[in-house]
Amino acid sequence: MRYCSTRGQVSDIPFQDAVLMGLARDGGLLLPESFPNVTDRLEAWSKLPYADLAFEIMRLFCDDIPDEDLRRIIAKSYERFRPVSETDDAGNADPQIIPVRDVGPVHLLELFHGPTYAFKDVALQFLGNLFEYILGKQKSELNIVVATSGDTGSAAIHGVRGRKNIRIFVLHPAGRVSPVQEMQMTTVLDPNVFNIALDGTFDDAQSIVKGLFRDLPFKDALHLGAVNSINWARILAQVVYYFHAAFRVMKRTGAKKVSFSVPTGNFGDIFAGYTAAKMGLPIDKLILATNENDILSRFFNTGSYSRSSVVPTLSPSMDIQIASNFERWLFLHAQGDAAQVRTWMETFAKTGEIKIEPLPGEDSLDPWLRAGRADTTQTLATIREFSEAYGYTLDPHSAVGVSVALAQKTDSPIICLCTASPAKFPDAVIRAAGEKATVKEPGIEALKGLPTRKFPLPNEIKKIADFVAEHCHDPASILR
Numbered sequence: 001m002r003y004c005s006t007r008g009q010v011s012d013i014p015f016q017d018a019v020l021m022g023l024a025r026d027g028g029l030l031l032p033e034s035f036p037n038v039t040d041r042l043e044a045w046s047k048l049p050y051a052d053l054a055f056e057i058m059r060l061f062c063d064d065i066p067d068e069d070l071r072r073i074i075a076k077s078y079e080r081f082r083p084v085s086e087t088d089d090a091g092n093a094d095p096q097i098i099p100v101r102d103v104g105p106v107h108l109l110e111l112f113h114g115p116t117y118a119f120k121d122v123a124l125q126f127l128g129n130l131f132e133y134i135l136g137k138q139k140s141e142l143n144i145v146v147a148t149s150g151d152t153g154s155a156a157i158h159g160v161r162g163r164k165n166i167r168i169f170v171l172h173p174a175g176r177v178s179p180v181q182e183m184q185m186t187t188v189l190d191p192n193v194f195n196i197a198l199d200g201t202f203d204d205a206q207s208i209v210k211g212l213f214r215d216l217p218f219k220d221a222l223h224l225g226a227v228n229s230i231n232w233a234r235i236l237a238q239v240v241y242y243f244h245a246a247f248r249v250m251k252r253t254g255a256k257k258v259s260f261s262v263p264t265g266n267f268g269d270i271f272a273g274y275t276a277a278k279m280g281l282p283i284d285k286l287i288l289a290t291n292e293n294d295i296l297s298r299f300f301n302t303g304s305y306s307r308s309s310v311v312p313t314l315s316p317s318m319d320i321q322i323a324s325n326f327e328r329w330l331f332l333h334a335q336g337d338a339a340q341v342r343t344w345m346e347t348f349a350k351t352g353e354i355k356i357e358p359l360p361g362e363d364s365l366d367p368w369l370r371a372g373r374a375d376t377t378q379t380l381a382t383i384r385e386f387s388e389a390y391g392y393t394l395d396p397h398s399a400v401g402v403s404v405a406l407a408q409k410t411d412s413p414i415i416c417l418c419t420a421s422p423a424k425f426p427d428a429v430i431r432a433a434g435e436k437a438t439v440k441e442p443g444i445e446a447l448k449g450l451p452t453r454k455f456p457l458p459n460e461i462k463k464i465a466d467f468v469a470e471h472c473h474d475p476a477s478i479l480r
């Protein structure tokens with residue numbers, strides 16, 4: 001499989017290069033040249049355990065990695081997930097790292113049993129192993145620089161801690177991430193991990209990282225790399241659980257098709273579902289759920305993609321202004337016309353708005369996608385309702401997805417993606433449903449009181465660049 005850019009000036013790239021490139025050099029996003037149709041394999045795949053299913057799906061997209069190596073990378077990526085006990089149809093114990101629970105009118109796909117209790121582990125554990133493998137082959141190194149509002153940073157750190165040839169510099173806004181998120185980052189003391197507590201906001205951190213990447217001589221000299229959700233390998237790892245969940249729910253309910261509700265920020269997770277649909281998984285609807293930061297739900301309901309300002313909500317990982325992966329959908333909607341995508345992106349950069357029409361003969365922008373939003377009141381009400389009616393505690397991100405799902409009518413069972421553990425967001429849970437609804441995770445409790453390390457730095461790009469340059473060649477220096 002080869003990869004090409006949505007902006008048309010990068011093409012014929014093998015998978016491993018696409019992984020290292022992250023963002024395409026022409027500023028676009030990389031996509032596979034085609035989506036393999038797997039309809040005739042669904043029956044056989046539906047019986048596979050998670051790691052084997054992951055192997056079958058991923059090998060179609062990374063044929064430049066030998067099968068045995070790919071199997072090993074996948075096995076390593078999920079060994080740090082905590083299996084949850086379930087019982088299979090025959091009543092035998094059937095531990096699952098990604099369980100599907102039937103709760104009330106929906107099916108909940110729990111994606112948060114990895115090291116940092118959020119779904120980003122599913123992709124970032126894989127990406128960490130993949131980086132180490134590719135760098136080992138190419139005898140190269142990588143210095144990852146990433147800005148985080150909380151979840152991405154900790155999942156990325158846990159994906160690459162202790163690995164050879166990789167260092168990671170994570171900028172978080174000092175004092176503005178939740179206590180759990182901060183502990184998950186700063187209690188990691190491996191010498192290749194540098195937590196920078198930036199004296200600024202998340203937007204400041206983001207703009208410093210973008211500035212460092214724009215300085216191409218600096219970027220090339222220091223082997224800077226990115227782990228944000230535009231990396232195709234992250235999407236690929238997420239495609240797997242759409243198949244896994246659909247197979248299980250179709251078997252349990254006898255349905256021929258399923259729908260998914262996806263709490264959405266950067267459009268990465270739902271694009272993985274879109275990829276599964278394009279490959280032939282029988283998906284009825286993909287329901288895109290946003291909080292008050294609703295640029296995407298407004299777009300799919302009106303055809304106008306228009307910028308507004310970010311408002312902080314109870315689901316901070318979905319508080320985005322511009323959805324970085326949306327360009328992939330635009331490219332497919334334009335039927336591969338990269339010039340059209342460039343025009344749209346330029347117009348959006350200039351005016352803050354683009355208007356897109358449905359394809360000729362269609363009455364909606366996309367036959368698979370539906371969209372809705374849930375505000376803070378609705379999110380809290382959904383957490384309370386699920387706690388009281390079913391004794392199940394949702395985290396605020398997952399609650400946005402469930403809330404929007406319940407407002408939609410579909411002819412198919414709805415699988416709601418649960419993207420974080422409620423144990424990460426105790427304040428929202430208490431506000432919605434009281435102390436009794438809180439959930440404690442031993443892996444989070446155990447972090448309390450551990451030694452931490454972070455580097456407070458001023459909000460100045462020069463200071464950050466100097467820090468990265470100083471530590472990237474001699475990481476052991478921090479231990480002296």
Ligand SMILES: *Cc1c(COP(=O)(O)O)cnc(C)c1O
Binds near residue numbers: 120263264266269397
């Ligand atoms: C990142 C994140 C999301 C949003 O996912 P996207 O791929 O950016 O759409 C939703 N929920 C949680 C808990 C997250 O960490």
